[in-house]
Amino acid sequence: MNIDKLIRNNIKALKAYSSARDEFTGQAEVYLDANENPFNAPYNRYPDPLQWDLKKKIASLKDVAPEKIFLGNGSDEPIDIIFRAFCEPGVDNMVTIDPTYGMYQVAADINNVEVRKVKLNEDFGFSAQKLLDTSNLYTKVIFVCSPNNPTANLLDKAEIVKLLMGFDGLVVVDEAYIDFSPEHSMLPELDKYENLVILQTLSKAWGMAGIRLGMAFAQPEIIRIFNKIKYPYNINMLTQQKAMELLENLQEKEEWVKTIVDERAKMVKKLFSLPFVQVIYPSDANFILVKMHDARCIYEHLTEYGIIVRDRSKIALCDDCLRITIGSPTENKKLRKALKELI
Numbered sequence: 001m002n003i004d005k006l007i008r009n010n011i012k013a014l015k016a017y018s019s020a021r022d023e024f025t026g027q028a029e030v031y032l033d034a035n036e037n038p039f040n041a042p043y044n045r046y047p048d049p050l051q052w053d054l055k056k057k058i059a060s061l062k063d064v065a066p067e068k069i070f071l072g073n074g075s076d077e078p079i080d081i082i083f084r085a086f087c088e089p090g091v092d093n094m095v096t097i098d099p100t101y102g103m104y105q106v107a108a109d110i111n112n113v114e115v116r117k118v119k120l121n122e123d124f125g126f127s128a129q130k131l132l133d134t135s136n137l138y139t140k141v142i143f144v145c146s147p148n149n150p151t152a153n154l155l156d157k158a159e160i161v162k163l164l165m166g167f168d169g170l171v172v173v174d175e176a177y178i179d180f181s182p183e184h185s186m187l188p189e190l191d192k193y194e195n196l197v198i199l200q201t202l203s204k205a206w207g208m209a210g211i212r213l214g215m216a217f218a219q220p221e222i223i224r225i226f227n228k229i230k231y232p233y234n235i236n237m238l239t240q241q242k243a244m245e246l247l248e249n250l251q252e253k254e255e256w257v258k259t260i261v262d263e264r265a266k267m268v269k270k271l272f273s274l275p276f277v278q279v280i281y282p283s284d285a286n287f288i289l290v291k292m293h294d295a296r297c298i299y300e301h302l303t304e305y306g307i308i309v310r311d312r313s314k315i316a317l318c319d320d321c322l323r324i325t326i327g328s329p330t331e332n333k334k335l336r337k338a339l340k341e342l343i
């Protein structure tokens with residue numbers, strides 16, 4: 001991969017905004033450099049633009065160097081930045097699987113970047129060769145998601161490796177649901193593949209969707225490009241502090257994951273006995289995709305009970321499918337009770 005050839009010319013030439021907090025990073029007694037209000041501490045101060053304390057904490061949790069971490073306002077931010085950094089609007093394209101997470105397409109559309117979709121197989125597996133065959137000289141990035149949303153399955157690691165080896169642009173692997181799966185993250189392989197970008201998030205297993213913190217892991221040259229483009233203070237002080245605090249709860253996170261995975265097994269077993277349930281696809285995530293007789297009608301019925309699931313029946317390969325998040329044991333019981341009323 002040649003990063004200089006991959007990056008858009010205007011981004012290569014860009015002189016990034018330099019904030020007061022970028023220019024002076026040591027400890028001073030008096031800060032009169034950023035036109036801040038001297039009152040209302042600590043909220044009067046701009047936050048660390050590169051979030052070093054938080055990155056160091058994540059670095060030690062994940063065993064990755066802090067220079068290989070980018071933090072964003074949710075995963076949405078690195079997804080958008082990848083297009084802005086590498087894809088020339090109206091010229092370049094990206095390749096992804098179908099169905100998958102909707103944000104890749106939305107971010108590409110906003111940036112006027114063509115999306116080339118390759119349908120998954122009937123078993124929701126994918127072929128690296130098909131994705132490579134769909135790419136051309138203008139393909140700058142391939143997005144895959146493992147475990148995939150909304151199909152819930154892990155993608156074959158050997159196929160992902162074929163992408164990394166066979167493609168000279170970026171390969172983004174979205175691991176938002178990796179904690180719920182039996183597979184390991186690809187993070188330990190970051191140094192093996194210079195074109196690998198891994199996305200993770202605090203929104204799912206860590207239970208912090210409300211504070212908006214997404215992570216991208218890649219080689220420092222790629223992270224430096226992301227940093228050049230991002231808003232100077234993209235992660236606010238409250239999010240940085242709260243994430244530092246809540247990342248201490250590693251054990252609690254693992255207990256939540258275990259409970260959710262146990263509840264997932266229970267849900268699969270119980271839903272399977274319902275006559276209108278046709279297929280429950282195997283799940284490596286914190287949700288299940290269920291094919292049902294007249295999914296739309298079941299969706300409407302559940303809303304009458306105040307239970308909202310995701311109707312995915314209009315999505316490729318998901319005819320008559322509902323996507324159901326695994327909730328707390330009590331919430332899951334309520335769902336099953338409401339479904340039984342339909343028999």
Ligand SMILES: *Cc1c(COP(=O)(O)O)cnc(C)c1O
Binds near residue numbers: 202203214
């Ligand atoms: C939920 C989800 C995310 C997380 O998005 P955030 O913006 O970090 O909340 C990322 N990727 C996929 C595939 C998801 O389903």
